[in-house]
Amino acid sequence: MSIASPPTDHRERVRTNYLNHSYGVKSWLLTRDHKRIALLYLASVSFFFLLGGVFALLIRLNLLTPAGDLFSADNYNKLFTMHGIVMVFFFLIPGIPAVLGNFLIPIMIGAKDLAFPRLNLASWYIYILGALFTLYAILSGGVDTGWTFYTPYSTTFSNTYVTAAGLGIFITGFSSILTGLNFIVTIHTMRAPGMTWFRLPLFIWSLYATSIIFILGTPVLAITVALLAIERTFHVGIFDPALGGDPVLFQHLFWFYSHPAVYIMVLPGMGVISELIANMSKKNIFGYKFVAFSSIAIAVFGFLVWGHHMFVSGQSVYAGMIFSFLSYAVAIPSAVKVFNWTATLYKGSISWQTPMLYAIAFIGLFMIGGMTGLFVAALGVDVHVTDTYFIVAHFHYVMVGVTLMAYLGGLHFWWPKITGRLYPELWAKIAALIIFVGFNLTFFPQFLLGYLGMPRRYHMYPPEFQVLHVLSTAGASILGIGVLIPMVYLIWSMRYGKIAPPNPWGAAGLEWRTSSPPPVENFLETPHVTWEAYEFAPREELEIIGKVSVDDRAG
Amino acid sequence: MSEHIVSRKIYFSVFGALLCLTALTTFIAFQDLGPFNIVVALAIALVKASLVVLFFMHVKYSSRLTKLIIFAGVFWFFIMVSFTFADYYTRGWITHPHP
Amino acid sequence: MGTWLPFMPEQASTVASRVDNLYAFLVATTIFFTVLISSTLLFFFVKYRRRSEHTIPKPIAGSIKLELLWTIIPFCLAMVMFFWGASVFFAQYRIPENASDIYVVGKQWMWKFQHPEGQREINELHIPLGKRIRLTMASEDVIHSFFVPAFRMKQDVVPGPNRYEQMWFEATKPGAYHLFCAEYCGTNHAAMIGTIYVMEPKEYAKWLNGGATEGTLTQKGEKLFTDFGCITCHKSDGSGRGPVLEGLYGKQQQLTTGEKVLVDDNYIRQSILSPGSQIVAGYQPIMPSFQGRISEEQLIQVLAYLKSLAPQQPTTGGPTENPVPIDTTNVGKK
């Protein structure tokens, strides 16, 4: 362990941290500090989660009755479209990378900031600009194409604000691209001395893999929605068969991005879980290199499977076979991760605090969500279940059950670092339990519905499906309450929570070796890393970098 | 890792080559090579692009990482093209195998 | 054959049980792995719970053997799923010989059917039990998807001037089954539903004879052939300005570009809707496009008529001896 010579006035310096070293709206809106930008993202992403959640609750309410009495068909169609768009593009994709990633990457690798701080702030503004376009589309009447924007419905037949929503997604795409670029460059060039690739926390590896997808996938979506907007506006183009185009080409391009995008959503979550599992059980990750490289493998192979969304679309059956085969191939690295996480717990010292609960829930739900991915990757079964609630259940298991759990778990785990306050443990446990129960009650019945043949995007349905729909709606209300509780107590804790020590978990990792909340420059001096990832040590040895002893805490 | 300064001579020769190749590709376009017109046109374009990338953009003297990044970009483009074309060119096969 | 797992729709087609068997295998694998992982997790969770803040467990680096084990076993299982899935898929999509034709048009927001015998139905389809049915489907506007849960079959119907989609099934159980549109297609997507009635062959025959029709598809097509003036250019004695269409179906046609293409449903569709895109060798591109003038249903009638002109096909509608080629698009032909 490196023990640095103490700076003379460290107590003074640590007392100013990134939160209190300057005040005022301007100091936030013009900040270039990655930690503050992360908080800007946290606020905006949470807003969109609530918005998408409200849409979800309205969807579920409407489906209480077979006749769908609450909303007209058109309004229902707009609801699920806007729910999908908001949740995917404005909550889940930026979620973990732009909030936790932004906050943690520089600290975890021992840098002062991301490589391009101004670009980082610009990404947030671009995100907001895209969001404004989308909000405009929502407020002025909505969009009804489904989040998939399939042509020729979107180019020619829909009478809603497709162009505005498309522009919103086009613009937000650049925010993703710039964030990914920033992460890649940062991880390559800004690592502290001694922080070799294999000493990086696995969260960094997973974000590196995510950034690869941002970089290579997002431009494809951007230009595709741009072409769609042109086609819609000028009635000339390449997707509408009436103009000589092929609608299936749109599907290829859309999924070329959007399948990898589902790994954008899950990889950061897997990174978070690796951190939680290791730190909450004080064990190094079993098979570090396998977990690290499986992230990269998922990112790379994830680009080869997009056609599995198109098995019955009129795509060639042979192409369907290739895509099915590769979908199975990409499932293997995920399996490797699951087994390694499980093995990590063996002979650990497992804490029962909230982040660990989320981690366990994550793995269990990922089993179901991921394995049902294998159902739909099986050509013969997908023919039956595609475009039914089976798919809806599959992707909510992986997106809500997995990524949302990881996000919440991560938020709890790093909350003391981010805010300098502890959250109330009891409430957190209660909320985690409610969310888990509500979640399963919401989405498990949907698997059954789907196999029974209930198609998705249906505003009304044959009465025999009602029982399962009512169960699902009941679950959604529980889930809704469940996710509101953390929102309340986390906000409460910012003011009234107990003051957090620098390392409340006894965790390894550079972010725990600076004060909570960290100073503007993250560390009082550039760390020199001499230890491996997840090298746990008794508390006394895990010191703040640039300080002499642990008792001498700041704050 | 200090940077490599490319000499002006190299720049001018690359420049000359690029102009010649442009003339050549235009000239060849007016000759009948059957199916090879497009092949030759793309081959020349590829050579020109490589010249620009290697010398004007200094990739010949750059780190492995830079080369890897470029390779990734081009490779992913080919993934997109080949898998999409794989669909289009096998669509009718299930009932009447391709001649 | 009944449904032997709860929460399964009726099994009413020849492929249904194959799909369900694969599904059951997948369910079993999932339960196995989920129980395995979850119980291990919970066991560790309890057994190795934190007893003291100060213990630092001994690090364990990993084990190549274990890694290999849990790479290879899932991979093998995954391959089983892949091959099994693909084989079911081919059973679903390879159109068998001797299938009876029924023509389907999807439009916002209804399904329209035409039987070769001339019956027309909307959102209801009557089919005989135990007979292979081949659907030839076209869309008038956006993408729809023909989905019959009891048959475990689904196919998107993509619009386009050269696009007929085909699918097939053979019903194994009389009854009434849901028909859904499974691809989102606008406002009343959820109302684009219908019922498939599977009838004993005798009753089906009765049903066929029951409704009054204005003639078979072929007869209607023949009439349209005159009404639209096709006959002025396409004369059977070869004296017209267009090629003779007798015996055309199923043959290889030479185009001006020198390539040869197979004359199938898609080719004929394209020849009528956008004649300019493929010109027969030796002819001028003078044929006008009938896009917008001929409805999808009329197009099907003309198609049935032209098919009936091919010598190797005695009549359309009845079981055909020759497999009818499908081709979703004309790319790929060089």
Added chain:
Amino acid sequence: MSTEATHKKGAHAALAHHFEDLEQQREAGSLGMWTFLVTEIMFFGVLFMAYSLYRSMNPEAFAIGSGFLNVELGTINTGVLICSSLTMALAVWSAQARKDKKLIIIFVALTMLLGMTFLGIKFTEYIHKWDEHLIPGLDFQYHGPFAGKVEMFVYFYFVMTGIHAIHMIIGLGLMTWILVKAAKGRFSPEYHAPVELVGLYWHFVDVIWIFLFPLLYLIDRHLPPIH
């Protein structure tokens, strides 16, 4: 921000607070630019793929469409762009090897001039298309064989060259910024990363054109024109 303290006194003025030294900063910049160019490959890649797909389906139509384009202007423009690549390369060279800021200014200005020439010629071509009523979607007056697919070709022409032109305009903007900085004497053999990065971008735009030119202008030129 009171962050300058973290750098030793005498650090280069252009060194940002969060980098250790100029070398790290330069490496980050160049890596960032290359990564960005990869996103551009994918961005244009979609257009190239869609183009190839439809061309392989409709070779005749695309040949007819290509016949509407002006090969002379296309060839000249290719030459102009190659010249501008050379001057750009020389601008980078003068930043790397010469202390003289005048040289940078001259070469960057020349590059901009050539870039604007290119855009001028491109614009003339667009005007011609307008006059010939060959604007897809708005005013497309061609009724020969394969009319629909010919329109699609012209659509590809406008979209691909249009997006390319937008990239050029952005490039010109960046060069103006370089010009200002150079005039203020900010560049030196130690610090000239911005010149280099803008150079990379400009060359990339050139590479795209190198492919656009044969694909759009040179289809089946040996055949007698059909229209």
